Amino acid sequence: MLKKFIAAITAAAALTTSLIIPVNAADTSEYELQTQYTFESSTEGWSGRASENLEVSTKWAQSGSSSLYISNRTSYWNGAAMYNTLEPGGTYYISAYVLYDNSSYSSQSFQLSLQYDSAGSPQYPAIATKTAYNCSWLELSGEVTIPTDAENISFYVQTAYTTNPTDQDLMPFYLDNVSVYTLPSPEIQWDIKSLKKCFSEYFTVGTAIMSSQCGIQANDDLVNKHFNSITFGNELKPDYTLDKSASLAYYQQTGDQTNPQVKIDDARVLLEYCKKYDIPVRGHVLVWHSQTPDWFFKEGYSDSGNWVSEEVMIARMENYIKNLMELLATEYPTVEFYAWDVVNEAFLDNGSHRVAGSNNVTNETSAWVSVFGDNSFIEYAFKFARQYAPEGCKLYYNDYNEYEAGKQAAIIETCTDLYEKGLIDGIGLQSHLDIGYPTISNYKKSLLAYCQTGLDIQITELDITMSSYSEANLQTQADYYGQIFDYAVELVNQGYNISAVVLWGLIDTDSWRASKYPLIFDDKWQAKEAYYAIVDSYEEVEESEIIYGDANGDGIVNSIDATMVTRHALKVINLSDDVLACCDVNGDGTVNSIDATIITRYALKVITSLPV
Numbered sequence: 001m002l003k004k005f006i007a008a009i010t011a012a013a014a015l016t017t018s019l020i021i022p023v024n025a026a027d028t029s030e031y032e033l034q035t036q037y038t039f040e041s042s043t044e045g046w047s048g049r050a051s052e053n054l055e056v057s058t059k060w061a062q063s064g065s066s067s068l069y070i071s072n073r074t075s076y077w078n079g080a081a082m083y084n085t086l087e088p089g090g091t092y093y094i095s096a097y098v099l100y101d102n103s104s105y106s107s108q109s110f111q112l113s114l115q116y117d118s119a120g121s122p123q124y125p126a127i128a129t130k131t132a133y134n135c136s137w138l139e140l141s142g143e144v145t146i147p148t149d150a151e152n153i154s155f156y157v158q159t160a161y162t163t164n165p166t167d168q169d170l171m172p173f174y175l176d177n178v179s180v181y182t183l184p185s186p187e188i189q190w191d192i193k194s195l196k197k198c199f200s201e202y203f204t205v206g207t208a209i210m211s212s213q214c215g216i217q218a219n220d221d222l223v224n225k226h227f228n229s230i231t232f233g234n235e236l237k238p239d240y241t242l243d244k245s246a247s248l249a250y251y252q253q254t255g256d257q258t259n260p261q262v263k264i265d266d267a268r269v270l271l272e273y274c275k276k277y278d279i280p281v282r283g284h285v286l287v288w289h290s291q292t293p294d295w296f297f298k299e300g301y302s303d304s305g306n307w308v309s310e311e312v313m314i315a316r317m318e319n320y321i322k323n324l325m326e327l328l329a330t331e332y333p334t335v336e337f338y339a340w341d342v343v344n345e346a347f348l349d350n351g352s353h354r355v356a357g358s359n360n361v362t363n364e365t366s367a368w369v370s371v372f373g374d375n376s377f378i379e380y381a382f383k384f385a386r387q388y389a390p391e392g393c394k395l396y397y398n399d400y401n402e403y404e405a406g407k408q409a410a411i412i413e414t415c416t417d418l419y420e421k422g423l424i425d426g427i428g429l430q431s432h433l434d435i436g437y438p439t440i441s442n443y444k445k446s447l448l449a450y451c452q453t454g455l456d457i458q459i460t461e462l463d464i465t466m467s468s469y470s471e472a473n474l475q476t477q478a479d480y481y482g483q484i485f486d487y488a489v490e491l492v493n494q495g496y497n498i499s500a501v502v503l504w505g506l507i508d509t510d511s512w513r514a515s516k517y518p519l520i521f522d523d524k525w526q527a528k529e530a531y532y533a534i535v536d537s538y539e540e541v542e543e544s545e546i547i548y549g550d551a552n553g554d555g556i557v558n559s560i561d562a563t564m565v566t567r568h569a570l571k572v573i574n575l576s577d578d579v580l581a582c583c584d585v586n587g588d589g590t591v592n593s594i595d596a597t598i599i600t601r602y603a604l605k606v607i608t609s610l611p612v
Contacts, residue, residue: 031093031181035085038177039068045082046175049156052078060174062097062137067176070157076165079158080175081115086155089148089217093181095141096157098132100173107131108168109160112140116150118215119269123150125212129160137176143183147215163360186218188225188525195226195531197540199485199501202492204229204338206282206502208461211235211269213510218525222506223279229338230274231282231460231502235267238285238292241324247301257308258315260296262323264331271332282460282502283340285398286321287381289359289366290345296320297367313371318384325388339458339500341398341428342385343378351406378414382423391589394499398428398460403438403446412453419455426456426497431484432504432513434465435476440483447487451496459488461504464530465516473517474529481520482533489538546582548612549599551575562600569593585610 037044043054046068057069070080086092098110112127125144132138146153159169195205206229213219223230234240246261264271274281297313298305308316328337346366348354353375357365368377378397385395397415401407411427418424427450433443450457464480466473488498505511509523520530549557551564565583568575569592575583583591585598601607 028093028095028179028181031183034092034180034182036177036179037068037082038064039175040064040066043068046080047083048078049081049158050074050078052080054080057174060099060101060176062099062176064176067099067174069172069174071172073159073170073172076159076162076169078170079156081154081156082178083152083154085180086114086144086146086153088146088150088153089185091143091145091183091185093141093143093183094127094155094179095139095181096178097137097139097176098157098173099135099137099176100132100171101135102168102171103134105134105168105171107133108171110138110140110173111158111160112142112155113158114144114146114153114155116146116153118147118149118151118211119272121211121265121269123212123269126161127155145186145216145218147212148217149215186525188218188221189527190221190225192527192531193535193538193540195535196228197542198535198538199489200228200541202489203498204280204500204502206231206500207506208233208284208502208504209270209506209510211266213506214269214273219506220277222521222525224277227279227503229280229282229500229502230270231284231504232267232270233505234291235270236264236283236285238288238296238320240266240291242293242296242320244293244295244301247295251301257300258312259319260301260316260323262320262327264324264327271328271335274335275332278334280336280338282458282500283337283393284460285341285344286324286385287317287342287368287377288344289354289364289368292359292367294358294360294367297371307367307370310372313377314380317377317380321381321384322388325390329390337390337393339394339396339426340385340389341460342395342424343381344398345400346375346378346397347399347407347410349401349404349407351408351410375414379418379421379423382418386423394425394456395423396426396428396456396458396460397424398430400430400432400461402427402429402431402450403443408446408449412450415455416453419453424455426458426499427453428458428460430461430504431459432461432463433480434516435473435480440480443484444487448491451491451498454497456497456499458498458500458502459484460500460502462501463504463511463513463518465513465518467516469517477517478529478533481530482536485534486537548582548585548610549602551579551583551599553579557599558603559600562596562603565591565596565599566593569596585612587612 039056048054052070053072055069056066058066061067096112109131111129114125116123127142127144128140157175162169199205205227207227208231210233241262243261243263250261251257294303295301297307299308354366354369356370358367359365415424415427464477466477492498505519507521507525508517508519511518520528522528549561551561567573580591583595585595602610
């Protein structure tokens with residue numbers, strides 16, 4: 001059953017947000033109560049989020065004699081909201097009780113959420129989502145830290161998010177005894193080893209975050225101490241970057257339905273974050289059967305239209321990739337995209353392509369296959385990504401359950417063919433694992449098989465679930481994590497190409513698999529046993545300052561270095577990638593006779609500084 005469960009998980013499911021810590025039946029005796037809303041005589045400043053009706057009712061009460069009744073809801077997000085209570089940078093514990101009384105529905109999910117603006121973009125992280133039962137009070141609660149740059153902050157209660165709300169999702173409900181407690185702000189451990197420094201000689205150590213996690217001081221500190229790359233959890237996926245209204249407007253104005261328009265509004269918070277801290281980005285993801293709107297594949301950009309022809313879809317794909325790459329380069333020229341997942345999860349576990357269909361209607365089906373009939377779209381995607389991606393950006397095929405034999409064979413065959421055509425740089429192994437499956441020996445065997453292709457390998461979304469925080473589980477999880485990092489180092493030392501290991505989230509409660517405690521930092525930003533198992537055998541290596549033009553690494557720039565660069569330009573010798581990085585003194589992306597001339601002039605003191 002466990003194997004089937006793991007196999008059923010789609011690896012790039014949306015991350016939740018690390019500023020939320022769900023709490024059940026918390027002991028609030030040591031919390032400082034800031035305010036409480038009991039609705040005994042008035043709505044106490046609560047308001048609707050749209051045209052809802054809010055009134056005090058004596059029909060139900062969690063305690064006391066009355067509660068707040070919310071009715072006239074026309075969408076699932078309609079509910080009761082409180083403004084001007086939470087402050088930027090503050091940490092709070094919020095508890096609220098909800099109830100519905102409609103015997104037609106035996107259960108209904110409710111959600112306690114936060115809303116704020118960051119960098120001009122609205123954020124809606126959920127604090128708690130739980131299932132209520134008819135005529136029974138349900139507590140929604142959790143800890144929350146507000147970003148320091150947040151504006152227009154509110155928290156609210158609604159029925160849970162759904163893509164297709166029914167009458168049940170629009171039902172009236174009652175709210176009572178909302179309590180807000182202030183808590184000390186979380187702190188990370190500054191006196192432990194830095195992950196990125198422990199593995200700086202082997203590979204990049206990255207993490208995945210979302211916009212709503214930026215500006216949380218503990219998150220910022222954890223990222224800056226331990227990680228040297230970031231993958232955006234959702235914000236660069238097609239359903240975030242494709243702009244339907246702009247695409248329709250362009251189509252109506254020009255008659256051209258092959259040029260879908262794009263936007264990066266949802267990614268701006270993260271892009272600004274990476275710009276501020278100078279953190280390289282792993283782009284995720286361009287072509288995927290999931291989280292891609294149906295209208296992108298349909299005639300006239302209509303969700304109900306017919307599938308477009310293969311010819312039209314090829315043109316749409318090219319323009320989508322081109323437009324996105326150009327927009328990012330134009331608006332964020334200093335943000336480095338060192339890698340992109342070009343195609344994600346195109347194979348089933350048995351190695352066959354996905355079944356045709358809309359993933360928005362039937363899970364795990366592919367609109368790409370609906371148009372192309374098979375996986376022939378993959379080569380087009382890499383062709384266009386190679387054409388339009390930033391210079392030096394590496395391109396990857398990315399998949400989960402990559403250790404399953406059928407899928408592994410299909411991935412290796414496809415990527416080897418693409419590599420021979422010069423279209424791909426590497427393979428991304430998502431590595432969403434469990435302490436019970438696959439075994440570490442099977443995982444190592446699979447990792448070696450991918451390394452033996454000669455392609456660059458990145459572990460892109462690593463997490464390892466367990467059923468509880470028991471001592472035995474924590475140790476088993478730690479052993480698994482430690483062996484993965486140790487084996488990756490061993491393979492690098494053997495000459496194989498492993499350039500990055502990326503953890504899929506910061507702390508346990510920000511993970512898309514939060515209920516299974518999959519990460520190496522716990523819900524208080526503290527290191528778990530897994531962290532120590534990873535770093536215990538390694539020492540921190542401080543990043544050395546690059547001395548541009550120093551080809552032989554002796555700390556000075558002189559005629560010897562100029563000669564080495566000249567010999568490289570003449571193809572007499574081949575300099576390593578690290579040396580080439582410091583010898584591209586004019587910053588044009590290549591090392592040639594121009595660089596040799598500049599270094600010579602600098603060594604002779606004809607010029608007093610290098611252009612870089």
